[in-house]
Amino acid sequence: MTIHAVGEPARRTAEPYDFRRPTTLAREHSRVLEAAFDSFARQWGTQLTAKVRTKSTATTESVIVQTYDEYVASLPTVTCMVRCVVGDTAAKMVVQFPTPVALGWVARMLGGASDKPGLERKLTPIEHALVKALVEEALDVLAYSLGPLLPAEARVESIQYNSQFTQAAAPSDLMVVVTCGVQVGETTSAVTFAVPADTLLPQLGAVNPVASSENAPELTREQVALVPVEVAVRLASLAVTPAQVLDLAVGDTLPLPHHAREAFHVTVGGQDHARAMVVRSGSRAAARIVSVLPSATHPQGVDDAPAEPDAPAPTQEYRP
Template sequence: MTLLDQTAPGALRDAQAQPKSVDVYDFRRPTTLAREHSRVLELAFDTFARQWGTQLTAKVRVLSQVTCETVSMTTYDEFAASLPATTAMVLCPLEGASAKAVIQFPSASALGWVTHMLGGNPAGQSLPERKFTPVEQALVRRLMDDALEDLRYSLGSLLVAPISVGGFQYNSQFAQAASKSDLMIVASFEIRVGEAAAPATLALPAEVLLPQLGESNPTSTTVGARDLIDQQLAAVPVDVALGFLPARVLPSDVLDLKVGDLVALPHPEHRPLDVTVGGEPVGRAAVGANGSRLAGIIVTTEERLA
């Protein structure tokens, strides 16, 4: 006996009655990075992380390490929504671009860096998330100037627009670094200064970097495709072999073979050897010599239909 689920039709009707959510996707502005682009950017930001960690160690005078964790592309609205409500944001204008780059990190962590720079030890202290004083801001600005120098070195030809440190913001929802729909390349980092670790992000306008990355899937014209294939195949190395006619023997004969046994071949003495490529016969050749080496002298070739 089969029991029918009487609630299934009703559940199906309820599911059909619910309004469906449709997201509009603009194919002219994809929100995901191509694999080739992502790999190039990951290598560049890994280099930036190492350089940034070295600079922090020199300026803060405490062993520091910066690790790049993820690289993605998202809209500025989504990027800002992912940040804490209160945090330190350094807005960095780029020449020729309306959107600004953003370096974000907890202000409490930056206060710990400043404490180290001034000879103190913030270990065990609970530092608040607050705005920087003029002195603190000047010291953090010096750290950011060094970070941007490392960024220009690490990105190389990917970052052609001059970039500089601009203003500071402490509310992620009020910072107007770009329009909500502007695409940003966002790299997330972990900054470890001494025993203290803090998350950080770097957001760069996609319009500044993507033109230097080129097309993700470049295509070639199909004109002369047959000639190109022929040229490529002609340059591929293949194994050529000279072979005798095969001999048919019993499995017992093979199992009883030992050193010194003779295997009779049905190949006539005056018949040329078969010339094969990948096991396929392409002609015949007589045994000859080339200096001190054995060689095959081609005597016939087999016609092949193209």
């Protein structure tokens, strides 16, 4: 049975968190990145207007952290993936946009004026050179807008056309994924920038520190102390065979290896922690601790043998 303290507050739900994959940004860090990419979007829209010779705008729609595998899964299979090298980082930055949109940009750069969507095909050598130059200029604007957040220069390495086969990073590598809405003439499309998190996140603390690490152990202990755990008071367990379990019927008796006058076992997370006697607290059952196991108070000197309980304190008899 499970014993809860009398008058305990409402149960708090604890969500699992993997510290090896901090998939959420601190609010302050998120604001810094959003402000930087908003500045980039405004300047990039002006640059596109000059390059494609028609009014163009770009706006930042979202800034999130995803693994590279999650990012690729969100993209269409056939699309334009521009891999970019960022300093000595093994993971590559990715600039992604639909291939027909890129062909429309190229057509306008060469004097065309049609907003009709193009075909889904690979770029010709001339189109490849024009798109590469367009992306390289966008990377210059990105470096200017991010400033110290992007410590290394980014340059175009290659252009791929299948998101599933483009190996820019390991599947579990974290990426800061920025989605921009780009409107060129009457055509609106989504362009994504996936920057390795290892490139941006280390600089965020220096740009806008959110907390001091001097008292990190103390803060960790305080937070762990608030995590709810299950405490159970139970009899000694009995090992049985599957056949015995399947043959159980109403009225059967299982003899437990628990003496009638022995204290109950108090477990936390399935581990023995103390011994207790079951008593009555008003109209509810309660457990009075009579001893604490040495392994619970001295984890470094764990003794596998269960400790004998101390003499139980005077208790009230519990009758269900």
